[in-house]
Structures are given as structure tokens and as C-alpha cells.
């Protein structure tokens with residue numbers, strides 16, 4: 106099967122439609138990873154921090170809680186609505202959510218001490234333009250931080266779903282890995298380093314971290330996976346109810362194997378984290 110990248114507006118609408126599920130299921134799981142990313146820049150009072158493709162605020166809320174003045178942008182209005190609701194609930198007047206395309210930020214040059222994007226520009230159809238925009242709005246001496254999936258075989262959620270689909274659906278073929286689907290375009294650390302350098306950043310350092318995701322059950326994993334990216338929905342969209350039930354049954358077996366018999370499992374994902382200086 107192939108996963109065709111949709112046009113910009115379709116993509117925005119698809120993310121918009123996922124916002125409620127993303128906020129409920131994915132953002133809470135992303136906090137540990139957000140902490141790892143923010144440890145690299147130490148957000149604090151007096152710092153201006155931009156979060157591009159912020160989703161519902163896993164990174165932004167934490168940075169604002171640490172005292173930074175945060176601007177969070179996302180092209181999906183529903184994501185920003187939910188991010189603003191989180192800011193209100195936490196009483197964070199220093200977190201400003203704005204609807205904006207990360208390919209063309211409506212922000213002045215050299216405005217932020219730090220610009221971050223976690224699983225954000227890494228998904229853009231024009232990743233180079235997204236990185237150049239992050240570099241443009243960062244002050245000289247400031248930092249740009251990128252988080253992106255590692256290689257396909259080290260991102261277990263896909264392995265689990267592709268494995269379950271293969272086992273349950275005769276004739277299922279997983280999406281091709283060459284060229285890599287958009288979420289994997291920065292999976293190679295050398296490519297990631299080179300692209301940050303090409304965006305005009307210096308002293309680029311990139312390493313990997315492991316993102317652990319604890320799930321109560323295979324059913325919870327399935328719901329989370331379906332909310333995490335419109336492309337994954339595309340992968341499972343054609344299933345009949347019966348096929349879906351079969352895939353979930355296989356996943357349940359995989360969870361029990363992982364955990365030594367119980368329904369819960371911790372699923373791991375390798376994530377590349379890169380920092381460059383303007």
C-alpha cells in the first residue's frame with residue numbers, strides 16, 4: 106500500500122479533526138519526551154521561546170510553567186483552541202497560542218532565544234523551509250531544537266501495528282520505506298545534522314533518546330495510535346469491523362507477550378533530538 110501526502114489544507118483539516126483525540130491520548134504521553142527536549146535549553150523567566158507545530162501544548166505548557174514567555178503556533182485551529190484551554194486551566198498568561206503555518210511564520214526575524222519543534226517540522230512536506238523559518242526567527246546566539254522519530258524499526262508503535270495488520274489481514278503490505286514516509290525524513294542523524302547546518306545553524310549536536318509509552322491495554326494503544334497522525338488513520342481506514350477486531354486481538358497478544366501475560370505494556374520509540382546555535 107502507499108500513503109499519499111495530502112495537500113496543505115487537507116492536512117490541516119485532518120489534524121484539526123484529530124485534535125480532541127490527540128489532546129486526550131497523545132499529549133499526556135508526550136510529557137516525558139517534552140521534558141527531555143526542554144532539558145537541552147533550560148526554559149526560565151526572561152526567555153522567549155517559540156514552539157512550532159505545538160499540537161495541544163506538551164512542550165509549550167511545560168516551558169511556560171518553567172517561566173519562559175512562550176509563543177506556540179500550529180496550523181490546526183482546533184489544536185490551538187485546546188492548547189489555549191490548557192493555558193487557561195494552568196493559569197499561564199505567558200503562553201500565547203496562535204494559528205500559523207510553520208512553513209511561513211508570521212513572526213519577525215530574530216525574536217526568540219529558543220525555537221523548538223517536536224514531531225513538528227519533521228513532518229512538513231518542505232522540512233528545509235520549516236527549519237529555515239525556525240532559524241530566521243531565532244536571535245543570534247539562540248538555539249533551535251528539533252525532535253524527530255528515529256528509524257522505522259526503532260519506532261515500536263508502527264512495528265506493532267504493521268505486525269498485527271500483517272498477521273490478521275491476508276495480503277496486507279506495509280507502506281514502503283523508500284523514500285521514507287514524511288514522519289521519518291529526519292530519522293537519520295547525519296541527515297538531521299546536515300539539514301540544521303544547511304538552515305544556517307552552527308555547533309549542531311544530535312543524539313537519541315528513548316520515549317517510553319506505558320499503555321493500560323492494546324485497546325488504549327489502538328485509540329492512541331489512531332489519534333497520533335492522520336497518516337496512521339489512512340493505514341487502517343479500509344478495515345472492516347471484523348478485520349479491525351482481528352487486528353486488535355493480535356495486538357492484545359503482542360501486549361501480553363511483551364508484559365509476560367498481562368494486558369499492559371510499555372512501548373518504546375527512539376527519538377532524535379538535535380540542537381543548533383544561530
Ligand SMILES: C[S@@+](CC[C@H](N)C(=O)[O-])C[C@H]1O[C@@H](n2cnc3c(N)ncnc32)[C@H](O)[C@@H]1O
Nearest residue numbers: 120135158159160163179180181206207223224
Ligand atoms: C505529531 S503532532 C506534534 C504536536 C506537538 N509538537 C507534540 O509533540 O505533542 C504534529 C503537529 O504538527 C502540526 N502541523 C503539521 N503541519 C504543520 C504546518 N505546516 N504548520 C504548523 N503546524 C503543522 C499538526 O497540526 C500537529 O498539531
